[in-house]
Amino acid sequence: MAQKPGIPKGTRDFSPTEVAKRDYIFAIIKKHFELFGFQPIETPSFENSSTLLGKYGEEGDRLIFKILNSGDFLAKADENFLKDKNSSKVTAQISEKALRYDLTVPFARYVVQHQNELVFPFKRYQMQPVWRADRPQKGRFREFYQCDADVIGSKSLLQEVEFIQLYDAIFSELGVTATIKLNNRKILSGIAEIIGAKDKLINFTVALDKLDKIGEEGVVNEMLTKGISQEAIAKVKPLFELSGTSEEKLDTLKGLLASSDEGLQGVQDLRFVIESISKLGLDQSKLELDVTLARGLNYYTGAIFEVVANDVKLGSIGGGGRYDDLTGIFGLKDMSGIGISFGLDRIYLVLEELGLFKQVVELPKPKVLFLNFGEAEANYCLEALKAFRESDIKAEIYPDAFKIKKQLNYANKREIEFVVLVGEEELQRKRYTLKQMNSGEQQTLDLEELLQAVRNS
């Protein structure tokens, strides 16, 4: 008995229809990336572990797929680590490579390595799979595609504005109404400064984020249990009442963060971006200032983005932000970068759920099928087959001389519009019988007429 095959947890196969739908999304994203001046690069699926580790926070490191060294890797491992079952130390010794976790860190590595060839500011896009050893669930896979656009080598806030427009352009063309959430790490640092606890910042934002779920009292309780002091909470109380337009929120924040230079800088940055966007206007998307937006990735220093689809309950379908010193880790200073990412697989789920694929995606399929009546007849068809292809008409011949019923069935299932029948009689008269599958009409023609008939249909 043959063993049952399977694929690893969190991975998927894609059928022809699914590939066509994915290609449709890729094409739109790519088009807009290029309209905004980005150029494509690709990087390897796996990197040296040292490039990846430590860039995504503790949680991120845990989710990186490690690749075992080749050869007799255990021979080189330290016996004491093995004896103690010290996984992290042993892992470092037996694994020197890892699958990429996102496209931003490999991009930073790329920039540093190729700095002499690049023209700055460098604008690149990249659409490749990434891998995370996460537990799969709805919209979460272990292998999925990210489509990233980044600019490196400019601190200008114009980039923030442009990326919001880029988000809007792509989601609007896809037909998805999206909310682009915006925040700034400087605001978060300012808040941390005010509450006097930089290490409590994550707890703080997580608690604050639950405001509309558990109410003010619930949030305060959670903060207290996480060790944030009563006085600190009192100081940032205005955050609980943060509402109204973005301008009003910014004014509240400005008052709140008056004693933090960094916080005020964040307010000023946000104000520029928000005012620019409101002057320009957005197509289908909505821009929303969200001070609870934190994002786990360690390397962000300025603006942070997250995009959610308004009509589908799913995690974020895009994210990004500014990172002032990502290349610094690899030895290239003063290279501020900013970028955004599109989660292809989640966007796919959104389009599917909203029924936005139907009219749009067409599967590549042949227009003409030559039936196979036997060796001589099939050989005779090859000339016509070639002629069709040379006229850019998709055509194929049934490979085996099976029953006509079976061959016609095949044509039906593949929804092929025309079949060509060449039997003994056509062969002798040098003719082709063309049959229109929907109507059942057929006519016997010579090669020129045959091409003409299909071309004109």
Next chain:
RNA sequence: GUGGUUGUAGCUCAGCUGGUUAGAGCGCUAGAUUGUGGUUCUAGAGGUCGCCGGUUCGAAACCGGUCUUCCACCCCA
């Protein structure tokens, strides 16, 4: 990482409180119909009931473990 859920034919799923030989629809193959399809009718092939162990006279069903599916939390795209 925590909690739950799922697994029976190629596919979608039935299968009662444990009881003879495990079912249906779709698909597949063949025939009705030897050069004309989609419909219909008839027949046929196809299953170590995810895997390992346990309870029992007897397990697809109950118990334990394990893998897998999907979901929530955490985190994220």
